Amino acid sequence: MRSLYAIYRKEMGHYFVSPIAYVVVSLFLLLSGFFFRLHLNDAIEQSLQAEMQGMRFGMQQPFDAPTWILRAFLGLLALVILFFLPMLTMGVYAEERKRGTIELLMTSPIREIHIVLGKFFASLTLFGAMLLPTAGYVFYVFLHSDPAPPLRIVFAGYLGVLLFGGSLLALGSFLSSLTENQIIAAALTFGAFLLLWAIDFGSRGTGSITGQVVQYLSVINHFDDFTRGIIDTSGVVYYVSFIVLFIFLTVRSVDSMRWRRA
Numbered sequence: 001m002r003s004l005y006a007i008y009r010k011e012m013g014h015y016f017v018s019p020i021a022y023v024v025v026s027l028f029l030l031l032s033g034f035f036f037r038l039h040l041n042d043a044i045e046q047s048l049q050a051e052m053q054g055m056r057f058g059m060q061q062p063f064d065a066p067t068w069i070l071r072a073f074l075g076l077l078a079l080v081i082l083f084f085l086p087m088l089t090m091g092v093y094a095e096e097r098k099r100g101t102i103e104l105l106m107t108s109p110i111r112e113i114h115i116v117l118g119k120f121f122a123s124l125t126l127f128g129a130m131l132l133p134t135a136g137y138v139f140y141v142f143l144h145s146d147p148a149p150p151l152r153i154v155f156a157g158y159l160g161v162l163l164f165g166g167s168l169l170a171l172g173s174f175l176s177s178l179t180e181n182q183i184i185a186a187a188l189t190f191g192a193f194l195l196l197w198a199i200d201f202g203s204r205g206t207g208s209i210t211g212q213v214v215q216y217l218s219v220i221n222h223f224d225d226f227t228r229g230i231i232d233t234s235g236v237v238y239y240v241s242f243i244v245l246f247i248f249l250t251v252r253s254v255d256s257m258r259w260r261r262a
Contacts (some may be wrong), residue, residue, distance in 0.1 A: 008125075011092075015126050024087050031080055032073075036137045039072045051262050054238045064190035066141050066149035073137065074227045078220065079122045081127075081250050082193045088126065089172025092119050093254070097171025097180035098161040104218035116173070116247055124162075131161060152231040162228025163239035168193060168217050170246035177253040196220065207225065 005053060011130050015021045043065040096102040105115055135158075142148050174190040179185050222235040 004114040004118045008122050011119050011122030025258045028084050035076050043069045045070045063083045066145035070153050077161050086186045086189035089176050090182045092173045094178040094180050094182045094185040112251045116250045156226045156229045156231045160223050165222050167239050167242045170243045173249040174246045177250050
């Protein structure tokens with residue numbers, strides 16, 4: 001565990017001095033804030049329209065604006081991270097291979113699983129730090145809502161975002177271990193993320209067995225329940241299994257580097 005923590009601390013130190021990390025986090029927060037404002041304005045307009053229709057037809061059509069805003073915002077976070085996480089994972093291994101520092105890791109007594117887990121937990125910590133300021137938007141909704149939206153949507157939604165992001169980080173780290181070119185690693189990761197997104201939307205509405213299987217395997221499909229405040233055990237197991245699978249594949253990839261240098 002000491003070697004795992006050493007790798008984790010080294011990676012966190014690298015993130016703190018990397019301009020890419022600061023640029024990614026800043027752009028992520030700017031875009032998420034911009035889209036939150038758009039959803040907020042849209043919710044206000046829909047609420048006013050529902051109130052006017054209720055006055056016109058003599059019957060009130062309830063519109064739960066706070067819950068709608070939170071669900072839309074959490075769904076937006078999942079979409080935004082599809083575009084930003086490739087920039088965080090592209091250099092996890094590719095940069096080490098390009099600079100030759102991977103040689104030091106391969107010749108050290110540190111086990112491959114400790115290297116992979118240390119890097120993964122460091123990237124997951126940075127991802128959590130990216131999400132933390134967005135809690136301010138959620139607090140704003142609670143502060144200006146009467147009644148306040150259910151807390152279960154917030155807890156389940158952020159848990160879903162963390163699991164979803166962790167799955168993408170595990171996949172991106174694996175793809176980064178396959179090349180020493182950061183641009184290629186970013187392109188592969190971005191392409192894989194878009195493919196997962198396209199497969200999910202392409203399989204919706206199909207009643208075939210193949211379509212149902214694809215929907216179950218989709219990382220995006222399992223995220224919808226979390227935005228509704230539902231912590232489904234099958235969704236948690238799916239994301240954890242997805243993360244474990246690609247961590248295992250990354251370990252095998254890192255292990256192959258050691259054998260090639262032996």
